[in-house]
Amino acid sequence: MSSSKIVGIDLGTTNSLISIVEGGQPIAIPSAEGDYLFPSVVGFSRSGERLVGSVAKRQAISNPERTIISVKRHMGTDFRFTCDEKSHSPQEISAMILQKVKADAEAYLGFPVEKAVITVPAYFNDSERQATKDAGAIAGLEVVRIINEPTASCLAYGLDKTEKQETVLVWDLGGGTFDVSVLDLGGGVFQVKATAGNNRLGGDDWDQRIMDWLVEEFKKQFQIDLRTDRVAMQRLKEASEQAKIRLSQETSTHIKLPFIAADASGPKHLDVELSRSKFQELTHDLVEKTVEPALTALEDAGMSKSEIDKVLLVGGSTRMPAIQDKVRSLFGIEPSKEIDPDKVVALGAAVQGAVLSGEVKDMVLLDVTSLSLGIETVGGVFTKLIERNTQIPVAKTRVFTTAADGQTVVEVHVLQGERELAAHNKSLGRFELRNIPPAPRGVPQIEVTFDIDVNGIVNVAAKDLATNNKQKIVIQSPTNLTQEEINAMVKDAAIYAEEDAKRRTESQARNKANIELDTAERQLRELGEQMSFEQQKRLRDAIERLRGSLQTYDTEKIKEDTKVLQDAMYAVSTEAYMSVGGEKAREAAEKSGFAPTARAAAGGGGEAGAEGGAEEPSDQDLFGWFQQ
Ligand code: ADP
Ligand code: MG
Numbered sequence: 001m002s003s004s005k006i007v008g009i010d011l012g013t014t015n016s017l018i019s020i021v022e023g024g025q026p027i028a029i030p031s032a033e034g035d036y037l038f039p040s041v042v043g044f045s046r047s048g049e050r051l052v053g054s055v056a057k058r059q060a061i062s063n064p065e066r067t068i069i070s071v072k073r074h075m076g077t078d079f080r081f082t083c084d085e086k087s088h089s090p091q092e093i094s095a096m097i098l099q100k101v102k103a104d105a106e107a108y109l110g111f112p113v114e115k116a117v118i119t120v121p122a123y124f125n126d127s128e129r130q131a132t133k134d135a136g137a138i139a140g141l142e143v144v145r146i147i148n149e150p151t152a153s154c155l156a157y158g159l160d161k162t163e164k165q166e167t168v169l170v171w172d173l174g175g176g177t178f179d180v181s182v183l184d185l186g187g188g189v190f191q192v193k194a195t196a197g198n199n200r201l202g203g204d205d206w207d208q209r210i211m212d213w214l215v216e217e218f219k220k221q222f223q224i225d226l227r228t229d230r231v232a233m234q235r236l237k238e239a240s241e242q243a244k245i246r247l248s249q250e251t252s253t254h255i256k257l258p259f260i261a262a263d264a265s266g267p268k269h270l271d272v273e274l275s276r277s278k279f280q281e282l283t284h285d286l287v288e289k290t291v292e293p294a295l296t297a298l299e300d301a302g303m304s305k306s307e308i309d310k311v312l313l314v315g316g317s318t319r320m321p322a323i324q325d326k327v328r329s330l331f332g333i334e335p336s337k338e339i340d341p342d343k344v345v346a347l348g349a350a351v352q353g354a355v356l357s358g359e360v361k362d363m364v365l366l367d368v369t370s371l372s373l374g375i376e377t378v379g380g381v382f383t384k385l386i387e388r389n390t391q392i393p394v395a396k397t398r399v400f401t402t403a404a405d406g407q408t409v410v411e412v413h414v415l416q417g418e419r420e421l422a423a424h425n426k427s428l429g430r431f432e433l434r435n436i437p438p439a440p441r442g443v444p445q446i447e448v449t450f451d452i453d454v455n456g457i458v459n460v461a462a463k464d465l466a467t468n469n470k471q472k473i474v475i476q477s478p479t480n481l482t483q484e485e486i487n488a489m490v491k492d493a494a495i496y497a498e499e500d501a502k503r504r505t506e507s508q509a510r511n512k513a514n515i516e517l518d519t520a521e522r523q524l525r526e527l528g529e530q531m532s533f534e535q536q537k538r539l540r541d542a543i544e545r546l547r548g549s550l551q552t553y554d555t556e557k558i559k560e561d562t563k564v565l566q567d568a569m570y571a572v573s574t575e576a577y578m579s580v581g582g583e584k585a586r587e588a589a590e591k592s593g594f595a596p597t598a599r600a601a602a603g604g605g606g607e608a609g610a611e612g613g614a615e616e617p618s619d620q621d622l623f624g625w626f627q628q
Contacts, residue, residue: 006115006144006357008152008349009101011094011132013072014175014202015316016040017346018101020109021354026156026347028340029105037342038104042096043067044083052100061234068093070176073199075135076127091131095138102139115142117353119345122148122181122195125371125416126428126458126475133455144356146455150181151190152348153314156339159185167193167307169297171327171335172314172345173290176202180294182301182308194300194389196293201286203244203317209282210240214255214270222268224261232260236270243274248319251276280322287322294330300389311335316342369394373450373458376413376422378403379507385450388418395451399465402446403511405518406438410446412462414475420500421507433462433471441515506555513546513562520569527572535572542568 008026010017015037019028028036033054043056044066051059060067068081074090081088105113120132129146136143150170154160159168165186172179179197183190214236215226226232239255246253257270280287298305311331317323318341327335339347354360369392374384377400385396402410411432417425436444445465452458461472520543528536542565549557 004115004357005113005359006117006350006353007105007113008346008351008353009098009116009118010149010152010346010349011072011098011118011120011135012040012174012345013070013177014040014204015342016097016101017343018105018113019343019346019350020105021350021359024360026350026354028343028346029108031100032104032107038097038101040072040097041067041069042071042093048084050096052096058238059234061237062230064230071097073176075131076125076129091135091138094132094135098135098139098141102141113141115144115353115357117145117147117349117356118143119147119149119152119349120456121177121179121197122150122192123179123197124456126456129456130474133457145352147349147352148181148192149179149314149345150183150192150195150312152345152352153312154183154185154190154348155351156344156348157312157336159310160190162186166309167301167303168310168312169294169308169331170312170314171290171294171318172197173317173323174202174315175317176200176204178202178290178293180297182297182303191391192389193303194297196297196300198289198293201289202315203241205286206244206283206317206320207237207240209286210243210274210279211236213274213282214240214272217272218260218268218270222261222263224263224268226261229261235260244279244320247274247276247279248321276321283322287326290323290326291330305331308333312344313337313341314344369452369456371416371426372418373414373416373428373452375400375448375460376411376415379511380422381504381507382415382417382420382422382425385448386452392452392456393454395449397447397449400446400448402436402439402441402444405441407441407444408436408438409434410436410462412448412460412471414458414460414473420504424500428458428475429460429473431460431462431471431473433464433469435467435469436464437466441518502555506553509555509558509562510550513550513558513565516562516565516569517543517546520565523569523572531572535568538568539565539572 005020007029008019010019017028017036017038019026021027030036031038031053035054038053039057041053041056041060043051043059043063045051045059046066056067057069060069066083068088071081071090071093075094077090079090081090081093102113116136118132118136120129124132132146133143149172153170153172154168159166162185165184168183168185170179170181170183172181177197177199178201179195181195182193184193185191211233218224218226226236235257239257243253243255252273252275255270255272255274259267260270261268298308308331311327311333313324313327313335318327318335318337324335324337351360369386369388369390372384372388373386374382377383385398386394400410409432411430413422413430414428415422415425416428419425433446436446447463447465449461449463450458451461458475459472460475461470463470520539524531524536524539524543531539542561546558546561546565549561552558
């Protein structure tokens with residue numbers, strides 16, 4: 001029997017889960033081992049057998065060369081995992097996890113699982129999303145939609161049904177990652193306002209603290225260092241995680257590992273008591289590390305703590321009382337934890353699946369971009385087309401032109417980031433649009449379109465409006481921005497904002513000066529005969545002056561002299577119109593590229609002395625200028 005059902009899969013860094021809507025309710029489907037969690041671990045036994053899930057997790061520390069954990073961190077990169085001379089991409093490894101999840105679910109459900117909604121962190125970039133989709137395809141799944149994990153969590157909580165407008169903060173602390181998202185919802189519309197987090201903080205760190213402590217305790221007692229014994233360390237890791245989990249319920253726990261080591265005097269057993277308060281003392285700083293990203297998310301969303309109506313606890317590690325206390329004290333409200341924090345993302349993905357298959361109706365989902373997207377324009381300036389935190393799907397189009405006469409090729413360099421200059425942002429890819437018919441600079445019209453689809457995948461196209469020639473790319477470059485990198489980029493942008501703005505103004509002033517010099521020389525060449533001697537002299541002097549100031553780094557002087565030159569040119573053209581008053585002069589003026597066009601009008605609008613920086617109604621804001 002085939003099914004039109006669409007399952008939801010949480011392809012997690014530490015654990016994966018699969019869920020399906022039955023009788024209107026999402027349920028988690030257990031693995032063949034009877035657990036809801038499928039550890040996201042793949043291993044290869046010495047005999048070449050592929051191990052996926054808990055069996056692979058069991059050899060992760062004792063056999064690290066043949067085991068791959070946390071492959072999700074490598075999604076969208078060119079990382080390879082090599083074992084027995086066979087090399088695997090992150091997509092392939094993830095596909096092995098998905099295959100296991102799919103097979104176990106099929107055995108449980110009794111029908112084939114063909115279509116899935118897969119979740120990704122809200123900050124996942126284009127290549128990471130694409131890689132996730134590819135992993136699904138390799139595993140034989142049709143990935144009908146990629147959705148953000150915090151959005152899925154809200155769906156699981158049924159928040160799509162709330163009528164009044166609410167702001168929800170999703171606090172997701174998993175095994176190796178911490179993600180905070182702020183969402184606005186109401187009347188079935190979801191909007192992710194901001195995301196922040198720490199890609200290197202999770203339950204594993206808490207386990208590690210217990211392990212370190214156990215090793216020290218054991219050393220004190222027996223003078224034996226367990227760190228050199230991999231098998232012992234594997235047992236310690238398992239025991240530490242188990243102890244941590246028990247301490248979410250109990251105030252003290254016993255850790256017993258018989259025969260963990262031996263020396264001349266015989267076998268040694270580890271046998272210690274760990275209290276919750278000791279555990280919390282060992283991990284206090286880890287809890288504190290969650291505060292900063294949470295505040296960043298609030299700040300980015302433009303919200304204060306008191307404006308948060310609900311906090312959803314997501315991820316296995318939010319079961320720790322210390323984390324719950326932190327959330328309570330930070331927001332002053334009781335966080336929601338009614339839905340199993342391990343399962344909530346997968347359950348929400350299944351709800352989305354049911355919406356897409358038509359089982360559940362009336363819901364709109366809106367997600368946002370985590371960083372701004374744009375292209376490089378002349379002078380190395382980053383010109384944004386899509387601002388960060390813009391709702392997706394989104395398409396934005398802007399017309400650009402050439403920077404040099406006779407330019408037949410433009411390069412579209414696509415970047416992501418918040419800084420003013422291209423060099424400081426992350427390059428996502430580049431392509432060229434060729435065969436532009438030769439024309440004076442400023443004449444060709446190149447339409448650039450950014451299109452981000454529902455899965456967050458970015459398509460960039462450039463079209464020459466004269467010929468309809470088109471080039472495009474789907475961003476495939478191996479950029480793997482961690483949440484930390486994103487945070488760092490956003491922070492850098494704030495720190496360098498002033499300096500960048502200054503350099504941008506400088507760069508713009510120089511470009512403008514060069515363009516005006518070029519125009520003035522052409523005017524002299526082509527209209528020189530019609531000019532009076534005074535006009536010619538005024539123009540030549542202005543040209544000389546501007547050339548001189550371009551030798552300096554005095555931006556204000558460059559701007560001032562550009563204005564003087566522009567005035568000289570306007571005087572010429574005004575006189576030409578007035579004295580000749582005929583079509584001939586007008587034609588000549590237009591052909592020379594100097595005419596009261598939008599660009600010249602903006603430049604001559606008496607803006608001299610206006611504040612520089614991004615607000616200036618510069619050429620870039622009307623038409624960007626490509627670098628040659
Ligand atoms: P991910 O989203 O990274 O795949 P999960 O949400 O599945 O991760 O969280 C896994 C982490 O949650 C592990 O570090 C695990 O030890 C921890 N965890 C699970 N249950 C508990 C619990 N009861 N108390 C504390 N930590 C827990
Ligand atoms: Mg998770």
